[in-house]
Amino acid sequence: YGTQTVNDKGHLVVGGCDAVELAREFGTPLYVMDEAFIRQNARAYVQAFRERWDRFAVAYAAKAFFCTAMAALAHQEGLHLDVASGGEIATALAAGVPAERLFFHGNNKSPDELALAVASGVGRIVVDNLYELSLLRAEAARQGARPRIYLRLTPGVSAHTHHYITTGQLDSKFGIPIETGDALAAVREALRTPEVELVGLHAHIGSQIFDLNSFRVAAARMMAFCAAVRRETGWTCSELDLGGGLGVRYTAEDDPRPIEELVAVLTEAVAEQAAALDLPLPRLVVEPGRSIVGEAGVTLYTVGAIKEIPGVRTYLAVDGGMNDNPRPALYQARYEVVVANRMRAERVRRVTVAGRACESGDILVHDADVAADVEPGDVLAVLVTGAYNYSMASTYNRFPRPAVVFVQDGRAEVVVRRETWDDVRAHDVLPPRLRPAG
Ligand code: LLP
Numbered sequence: 001y002g003t004q005t006v007n008d009k010g011h012l013v014v015g016g017c018d019a020v021e022l023a024r025e026f027g028t029p030l031y032v033m034d035e036a037f038i039r040q041n042a043r044a045y046v047q048a049f050r051e052r053w054d055r056f057a058v059a060y061a062a063k064a065f066f067c068t069a070m071a072a073l074a075h076q077e078g079l080h081l082d083v084a085s086g087g088e089i090a091t092a093l094a095a096g097v098p099a100e101r102l103f104f105h106g107n108n109k110s111p112d113e114l115a116l117a118v119a120s121g122v123g124r125i126v127v128d129n130l131y132e133l134s135l136l137r138a139e140a141a142r143q144g145a146r147p148r149i150y151l152r153l154t155p156g157v158s159a160h161t162h163h164y165i166t167t168g169q170l171d172s173k174f175g176i177p178i179e180t181g182d183a184l185a186a187v188r189e190a191l192r193t194p195e196v197e198l199v200g201l202h203a204h205i206g207s208q209i210f211d212l213n214s215f216r217v218a219a220a221r222m223m224a225f226c227a228a229v230r231r232e233t234g235w236t237c238s239e240l241d242l243g244g245g246l247g248v249r250y251t252a253e254d255d256p257r258p259i260e261e262l263v264a265v266l267t268e269a270v271a272e273q274a275a276a277l278d279l280p281l282p283r284l285v286v287e288p289g290r291s292i293v294g295e296a297g298v299t300l301y302t303v304g305a306i307k308e309i310p311g312v313r314t315y316l317a318v319d320g321g322m323n324d325n326p327r328p329a330l331y332q333a334r335y336e337v338v339v340a341n342r343m344r345a346e347r348v349r350r351v352t353v354a355g356r357a358c359e360s361g362d363i364l365v366h367d368a369d370v371a372a373d374v375e376p377g378d379v380l381a382v383l384v385t386g387a388y389n390y391s392m393a394s395t396y397n398r399f400p401r402p403a404v405v406f407v408q409d410g411r412a413e414v415v416v417r418r419e420t421w422d423d424v425r426a427h428d429v430l431p432p433r434l435r436p437a438g
Pocket of ligand 1: 061063064082105204206207208243244245246287288289290291327331387388
């Protein structure tokens with residue numbers, strides 16, 4: 001995974017840094033992000049498009065992992081940003097990313113967020129529904145601006161891990177369905193709305209996808225819809241945003257396709273349909289999140305109590321859990337673990353890695369094989385935690401959230417500092433009538 005190696009002490013090394021020393025220096029739990037690996041993935045997307053397509057944007061999906069440093073890094077690599085909230089917009093702007101480079105998503109953007117997007121000049125607002133269009137229209141009129149928009153559509157392709165199905169797609173909280181005729185009606189409505197400029201269409205079919213054929217089908221359906229719209233309204237879709245969704249390898253059983261192959265499939269499908277339907281080649285946009293940061297992340301924990309229930313199982317407790325990684329509890333997600341200070345030991349002890357939150361469901365990994373001599377105080381590393389871990393972390397039980405460090409060439413820098421108990425209660429207000437007497 002990434003630039004992970006093992007040094008002569010038998011310690012895990014990430015981005016040239018000894019994981020055991022990182023744990024000692026910055027404490028645990030600790031999110032470690034391999035900066036060079038993030039850059040390498042970003043470059044793989046940009047390079048693959050450069051070789052195949054004239055007008056494109058690779059918009060990093062901030063939801064996967066975001067903080068001011070990540071925004072700046074993505075910008076340095078020439079990525080645009082997919083943002084999904086006022087908080088993500090504010091973070092991007094604080095990092096010096098020009099608003100023009102943002103794609104603003106969400107199925108229920110608030111009036112305040114729309115006002116911020118219009119005022120700051122967000123590049124593309126991806127309008128999810130007609131109610132949002134009416135809110136945006138009013139806001140644009142108020143500010144005397146004319147935001148550029150995409151309409152988010154559901155192309156009737158629902159991607160699952162290993163196959164795609166074409167039914168059930170109507171049932172999504174996101175976007176406007178093509179198959180019901182609503183999408184065409186929405187395009188007409190947007191074209192009748194002089195306060196906005198409709199420049200493109202958007203579709204996102206899912207996440208952690210291994211089967212590139214779902215992307216091919218979605219791209220083809222979107223192009224077919226562009227042709228239908230052109231016939232019906234005369235409007236030409238000049239920008240097509242095909243979302244994110246490329247899978248990564250969490251365990252040996254996962255078999256994701258390389259970034260370059262995804263880009264090849266998308267560009268081929270769009271070029272083929274453009275030729276067949278006599279459409280101009282649109283500017284192509286993708287919004288990868290997980291495939292840029294997922295495999296670049298490792299979470300370090302300190303091993304605590306090891307509880308052996310004879311004949312049943314052994315629980316190995318760590319000092320984090322569902323607070324910093326809710327994915328196992330939410331999605332039954334599976335992870336690989338290693339004991340970072342015993343990388344040379346044979347992995348023969350079967351344990352269940354338990355978190356420390358007050359609920360039984362807080363299990364990080366079921367049936368992990370770890371070093372036989374693992375003991376309290378060891379550093380346990382859960383691999384491939386770069387996407388949807390820090391960004392989905394909570395303070396359940398009032399556990400402060402961990403720090404994030406970027407590592408590269410043997411250097412480690414904090415990019416998000418560890419929360420303190422004071423941070424956790426920073427927004428608490430104690431009404432005078434509840435103050436302790438005396
Ligand atoms: N674009 C849109 C409109 C999206 O909704 C998403 C993800 C992406 C792009 C990026 O998708 P990616 O390349 O990361 O697959 N919390 C879940 C994943 C939720 C994905 C939500 N949308 C998880 O931990 O698996």
